[in-house]
Amino acid sequence: AQSVSQHNHHVILSEAASLELGCNYSYGGTVNLFWYVQYPGQHLQLLLKYFSGDPLVKGIKGFEAEFIKSKFSFNLRKPSVQWSDTAEYFCAVIVGGATNKLIFGTGTLLAVQP
Amino acid sequence: EPEVTQTPSHQVTQMGQEVILRCVPISNHLYFYWYRQILGQKVEFLVSFYNNEISEKSEIFDDQFSVERPDGSNFTLKIRSTKLEDSAMYFCASTPRPIYGYTFGSGTRLTVV
Numbered sequence: 001a002q003s004v005s006q007h008n009h010h011v012i013l014s015e016a017a018s019l020e021l022g023c024n025y026s027y028g029g030t031v032n033l034f035w036y037v038q039y040p041g042q043h044l045q046l047l048l049k050y051f052s053g054d055p056l057v058k059g060i061k062g063f064e065a066e067f068i069k070s071k072f073s074f075n076l077r078k079p080s081v082q083w084s085d086t087a088e089y090f091c092a093v094i095v096g097g098a099t100n101k102l103i104f105g106t107g108t109l110l111a112v113q114p
Numbered sequence: 115e116p117e118v119t120q121t122p123s124h125q126v127t128q129m130g131q132e133v134i135l136r137c138v139p140i141s142n143h144l145y146f147y148w149y150r151q152i153l154g155q156k157v158e159f160l161v162s163f164y165n166n167e168i169s170e171k172s173e174i175f176d177d178q179f180s181v182e183r184p185d186g187s188n189f190t191l192k193i194r195s196t197k198l199e200d201s202a203m204y205f206c207a208s209t210p211r212p213i214y215g216y217t218f219g220s221g222t223r224l225t226v227v
Contacts, residue, residue, distance in 0.1 A: 044157070045218070046216075049215045102215075104158075105156070106156045
């Protein structure tokens with residue numbers, strides 16, 4: 001079965017630190033990859049997405065992610081985090097073919113300390 | 115920016131009661147979904163809906179669950195006889211095309227007592 005793994009369940013950083021959140025998926029075919037963010041008490045918002053072309057994708061709020069096909073990875077990065085980035089981050093994948101459902105990872109809770 | 119609207123934002127119901135969660139997807143979207151998130155757990159797929167029928171459903175989506183698109187705008191999730199373990203945040207989502215990503219609503223927090 002397809003799955004999405006996020007290695008870090010809880011990350012604590014100080015403001016201005018760099019961020020990298022890991023994401024791996026377990027499907028070898030065509031995939032579309034996403035990162036969603038959920039701020040406290042709010043709904044899921046799309047940060048960025050990849051479905052073809054340049055493997056380095058840029059999203060909102062200074063986030064970017066790199067698709068490395070050989071590693072089945074789609075890690076999220078931000079060079080300098082802010083307190084307002086405190087949220088839960090979900091990696092998600094749509095597998096090409098019969099299904100069009102979004103499969104989520106378990107999420108990474110990021111706490112940024114001022 | 116267009117939004118997916120969900121009502122109510124919070125519903126408390128007694129075990130065994132029926133609940134209907136309502137969603138208004140974005141008007142030109144064609145694919146509709148329900149997901150749920152039990153407190154502290156991952157976001158789980160329940161069901162997808164396209165062309166006025168269910169296109170896929172998960173193991174969670176058993177006979178107690180049903181979805182409807184009763185008119186051109188609403189998309190509802192019904193739970194016929196709620197159980198304590200149905201307590202969760204339920205998210206509706208829509209998209210014009212899945213590879214573009216989904217737009218999620220703000221969710222309905224269902225509490226079964």
